Amino acid sequence: MLDINRLRADTPGCEQLVHFNNAGASLSPAVVAAAIARHQQREIRLGGYEAADAAQAETAAVYAGVARLLNARTEDIALVDNATRAWDMLFYALPLKAGDVVLTSASEYAGNYIPYLQLKQRLGIQIEVLANDEQGQVCLAALQARLQGPGVALVSLPMIASNGGVVQPVQAIGALCRAAGVLFLLDACQAAGQVPLDVRAIGCHMLTATSRKYLRGPRGVGFLYIEQALCQRLEPTFLDLHAASLVSADAFEIRADARRFESWxxxxxxxxxxxxxxxxxxxxxxxxxxxxxxxxxxxxxxALHTLPGYHCQDVGQPLSGLVTFTSEHHAPAAIQHYLAHLPQRINVSVSGAASTWLDMQQRGLESVVRASVHAYNTEAELDSLVDALRAL
Ligand SMILES: Cc1ncc(COP(=O)(O)O)c(C=O)c1O
Structure with missing residues (x-):
């Protein structure tokens, strides 16, 4: 049983405003700022390199924590600057060639879809978008049938899209990919910290995510998981003296673990x-x-379903904490502005077609209001959002 008062007491931002932008960047618990400040003080007092030496055990514990979160081995985790960079490091390292098919979903994040297009133009890979079933999830029968056909080199999709709530059946997708011997790259950016993740149960070969969303960490950190056997076969596009080491004037060795995808x-x-x-x-x-x-x-x-003039835009089952809606009378950006300027300061975000182009196009939407809830939010806060929308 969660102690909501405790969660809120641990979250200083709760005192100032009502935050429903947890899918953008959540309010961090105070322990996050304390850990950052502690190390910054070390850097000020000891020097940056000396502070890093002093923090070796704490640094190792970060990898161990992520590994626990994912039920992975510590050696299979790498830390980078953001989820996109984590994803890029993996995607661009894959030995894709002309004719190889990448299967994705209509809910794909544009930041991932653009690299597919780039490699389509550069190498001649093919992109195929899987159909959804009546639940709004990727159609497993269509996936299975396609995996039995020729050419599929990669299945790559987000577990939860940035513009809506449906959670993909990743365990079933993973099992189908394993059975077909096809690589599965899972974008868990909106899922990490929200949904329990277990890379062994899911069966994904690679997973990427961020710190700042449902995990409630600071901005500027992303992470990846890669299965050991695959890691040792993939050569990162970028190498430095942390990812690899010189063994002679004309030879280098790439490190064995997932940190080959990091930089120094x-x-x-x-x-x-x-x-x-x-x-x-x-x-x-x-x-x-x-x-x-x-x-x-x-x-x-x-509550939204009973609110005249508003339409909840979430389709499918099961749904997550990302709640999206539109109004018959006000543009999403105007609603966001209105809520942010109320005395109680309600943060929501606007999810536009630029982020999830295929899905928004299919559903004929330009943008939606996204109210993404986290565990520290309360029913009273949701009531104040609904009241404010009714009053608009
Ligand atoms: C589904 C999904 N994937 C990837 C990203 C990119 O994450 P980052 O901004 O940390 O690179 C986002 C960000 O909103 C996202 O929603």
Whole structure:
């Protein structure tokens, strides 16, 4: 059972405003800022390199925390600057060639779809978009049939889209990919910290995510998981003296673990803040977070369904904490502006077609209001959002 008062007391931002932009960047618990400040003080007092030496055990614990979060081995985790860079490092390392097919979903994030197009233009790979079933999830029968056909080199899709709530059946997708011997790259950017993740159960070969969304860490950190056997076969597009080492004047060796996808320089204070956020989520329990987030999101969707002039735009089952809606009378950006300028300062975001172009195009939407709830939100906060929308 979650102690909501405790979650809120741990979250200083709750005192100032009502935050429903957890799918953009969540409010961090205070332990995050404390961990960052502690290391910045070390850097000021000891020097940056000396501070990093002093923080070796804490740094190792960040990788161990992410590994626990994903039920992965510590050696299979790498930390980078953001989820896109994590994804890019993996995608561009894959040995794709002309004619290879990448299967994705209509809910794909544009930041991933653009690289597909780039390699289509550069190498001649093919992009195929899987149809959805009546639940709004990727159609498993269509996936299975396509995997039995020729040419599929990669299945790559987001577990939760940035513009809506449906959660993809990743475990079933993983099982189909494994059976067909096809690589599965899972974008868990909106899922990490929201939904329990277990890379062994899912069967994905690669997974990428960020710190700042449902994990509630600082901005500027992303991470990846890669299965050991695949890692050793993939050569990162970029190498430096952390990812590899010189063994002679004309030879280098790439390190064996997932950190071959990292670079040497990083903002260690921010990474330690991320580690504090991961530990916080693990301490509360991701199962409990997921149950609470679903409860709050359903509470909001139920209220929206009874609100004249508003349309909840979430399709499919099961749905996550990202609640999207439109109004018959006001543009999403105007609603966002109105809510942010109320005395209680309600943060929501606008999800536009530029982020999830295929899906928005299919549904004839230009943009939606996205109210993304987290476990520290309350029913009273949701009531104040619904009241404000009714009053508009
Ligand atoms: C589904 C999805 N994938 C990837 C990203 C990119 O994450 P980042 O901004 O950390 O690179 C986002 C960001 O909103 C996202 O929603």
């Amino acid at each position: 320089e990083s903002n260690l204070a921010v990474r330690l803040g991320f580690g504090a956020a991961v530990d916080y989520a693990l301490g509360v329990g991701v199962d409990a977070l997921w149950a609470r987030i679903r409860h709050l999101a359903n509470y909001l969707r139920t």
